[in-house]
Amino acid sequence: MKPFVLLCFLLSTPAGAHVGSSDAFFEGDAGPYHVFVTIRKPPVVPGIAVFELRSRTGDVGEVKIALGASYQFDEKLLPVPDTAARSTADPQFFSCGIWLMADGPLAAVIQLDGSKGKARLAIPFTSYPQGTLPLGNALGAGLAALMLFLAAGMVSIVSAAAREGDLEPDALAPEPRMRHARVVAAAAAIVIVGLLWAGKQWWGAEALAHRDLVDFFRPPKLEAAIESPHRLVLKVVGTHPNWARYTKRIPLVPDHGHLMHLFLIRVPDLDRMWHLHPVRRDNGDFFAFLPPVDAGRYHLFGDIVDKNGFPWTAVGEIDLPAIGGPRNNSDEDDSDWAGASLAASGKARGMVCPLSGGARMVWLPGPLRAGIATQFRFRIENADGSPVQDMEPYMGMAGHAEFVRSDLAVFAHIHPAGTAPMAAFELVRLSGTPEQSNAGMRGMQHAAMMMTHTGSAPEVSFPYAFPSPGSYRIFVQIKRSGRVETGVFDAGVE
Numbered sequence: 001m002k003p004f005v006l007l008c009f010l011l012s013t014p015a016g017a018h019v020g021s022s023d024a025f026f027e028g029d030a031g032p033y034h035v036f037v038t039i040r041k042p043p044v045v046p047g048i049a050v051f052e053l054r055s056r057t058g059d060v061g062e063v064k065i066a067l068g069a070s071y072q073f074d075e076k077l078l079p080v081p082d083t084a085a086r087s088t089a090d091p092q093f094f095s096c097g098i099w100l101m102a103d104g105p106l107a108a109v110i111q112l113d114g115s116k117g118k119a120r121l122a123i124p125f126t127s128y129p130q131g132t133l134p135l136g137n138a139l140g141a142g143l144a145a146l147m148l149f150l151a152a153g154m155v156s157i158v159s160a161a162a163r164e165g166d167l168e169p170d171a172l173a174p175e176p177r178m179r180h181a182r183v184v185a186a187a188a189a190i191v192i193v194g195l196l197w198a199g200k201q202w203w204g205a206e207a208l209a210h211r212d213l214v215d216f217f218r219p220p221k222l223e224a225a226i227e228s229p230h231r232l233v234l235k236v237v238g239t240h241p242n243w244a245r246y247t248k249r250i251p252l253v254p255d256h257g258h259l260m261h262l263f264l265i266r267v268p269d270l271d272r273m274w275h276l277h278p279v280r281r282d283n284g285d286f287f288a289f290l291p292p293v294d295a296g297r298y299h300l301f302g303d304i305v306d307k308n309g310f311p312w313t314a315v316g317e318i319d320l321p322a323i324g325g326p327r328n329n330s331d332e333d334d335s336d337w338a339g340a341s342l343a344a345s346g347k348a349r350g351m352v353c354p355l356s357g358g359a360r361m362v363w364l365p366g367p368l369r370a371g372i373a374t375q376f377r378f379r380i381e382n383a384d385g386s387p388v389q390d391m392e393p394y395m396g397m398a399g400h401a402e403f404v405r406s407d408l409a410v411f412a413h414i415h416p417a418g419t420a421p422m423a424a425f426e427l428v429r430l431s432g433t434p435e436q437s438n439a440g441m442r443g444m445q446h447a448a449m450m451m452t453h454t455g456s457a458p459e460v461s462f463p464y465a466f467p468s469p470g471s472y473r474i475f476v477q478i479k480r481s482g483r484v485e486t487g488v489f490d491a492g493v494e
């Protein structure tokens with residue numbers, strides 16, 4: 001019955017943690033091992049997620065992965081882990097496909113065994129359906145033919161039974177019996193059509209429930225309005241009616257110190273960027289003091305995390321008039337950037353971005369191809385190439401990077417430890433693992449490590465892969481001598 005009722009919904013924009021960027025990335029230490037993990041998610045749930053792990057320390061012999069729910073995380077409830085296959089071409093690369101059966105915030109608990117003994121780490125990630133997969137024409141036609149064959153077979157079996165069921169072998173059915181058999185066949189056909197209809201209803205209900213779930217996980221809307229010249233009021237509204245009820249039950253929690261990380265990016269040029277930290281009012285709305293802003297249309301991305309560790313990015317747009325006056329930050333972590341437009345700067349502009357005091361940020365080149373997971377590395381150095389000495393953690397981390405595609409359909413806010421919010425790492429601490437080896441702590445550790453880098457210039461790095469081809473702008477935010485600085489790099493991704 002599938003072919004008749006299947007509505008071929010096109011794959012919609014992936015939602016969730018980030019916008020248009022569903023895969024998860026992690027880089028950090030698991031005990032003595034340094035690993036880079038990529039989680040390539042399926043478009044639908046249930047579906048198979050592909051886990052890829054590369055050891056950068058070159059001494060891992062075996063990798064096992066088990067998935068659990070990250071909310072009320074309990075190691076004792078983890079299933080028997082799957083063993084990842086080791087690549088023959090690259091012995092430090094392991095991969096494994098695991099079914100994601102549930103949606104929501106999950107944790108991958110990875111066990112490593114190698115020359116330095118056993119180690120474990122837990123990586124939070126999210127599972128959600130991104131759309132409905134269409135049924136292929138050939139498969140649909142095949143299933144329809146099978147269905148017709150089975151239905152006709154069923155009618156003919158019932159009719160044959162009624163006609164000849166109690167005859168002696170080789171005897172012919174008399175005419176009244178033939179008539180009776182035709183009536184029975186008609187009745188059987190009606191019953192079978194009824195069953196098909198019931199199946200169609202069932203399938204339709206399932207498809208609707210799935211579509212509903214896809215809607216639920218779409219990025220919530222961020223409705224913004226200017227209340228007074230310097231006051232921006234924001235309301236997070238789910239695209240699904242159940243979303244409000246969900247967030248009432250599962251409230252938001254702060255992530256790296258703030259309930260919301262709000263990014264205002266001027267469109268279409270991406271030539272102005274504000275990173276603000278609105279506070280919440282009693283009625284649930286957020287508000288932020290606007291610093292002086294140039295007039296224009298701004299795209300808004302509001303990163304929030306709920307108590308289950310599920311990150312959401314609310315999206316919206318607002319036309320702002322020029323706002324003057326003194327700089328009036330709502331928060332000391334607020335930062336901004338102004339510069340050239342993405343379009344005007346060409347396909348791939350310089351790999352060097354000037355910072356204050358003659359310093360500069362240098363993007364150490366990596367592959368510019370969609371889907372290739374890599375470390376995006378940025379070196380911060382003085383004009384003469386000597387290391388800057390004044391780096392500080394910015395909101396507890398060495399750096400924050402925002403990857404934005406020119407059409408604003410991709411937005412990802414990444415940290416040195418990867419895509420998962422710190423608030424989610426807090427939920428999945430493993431027992432018997434030293435605190436500093438827990439993946440979440442690793443983000444902080446990374447910050448500390450980068451600061452104490454001696455000899456060469458400090459570097460910040462972010463594990464990520466461009467999800468799709470296009471023209472991207474990367475905002476890399478660091479802190480030096482108490483001031484946030486933003487390095488901006490453009491990339492034409494194939």
Ligand SMILES: [Cu+2]
Nearest residue numbers: 256400413415
């Ligand atoms: Cu951040």
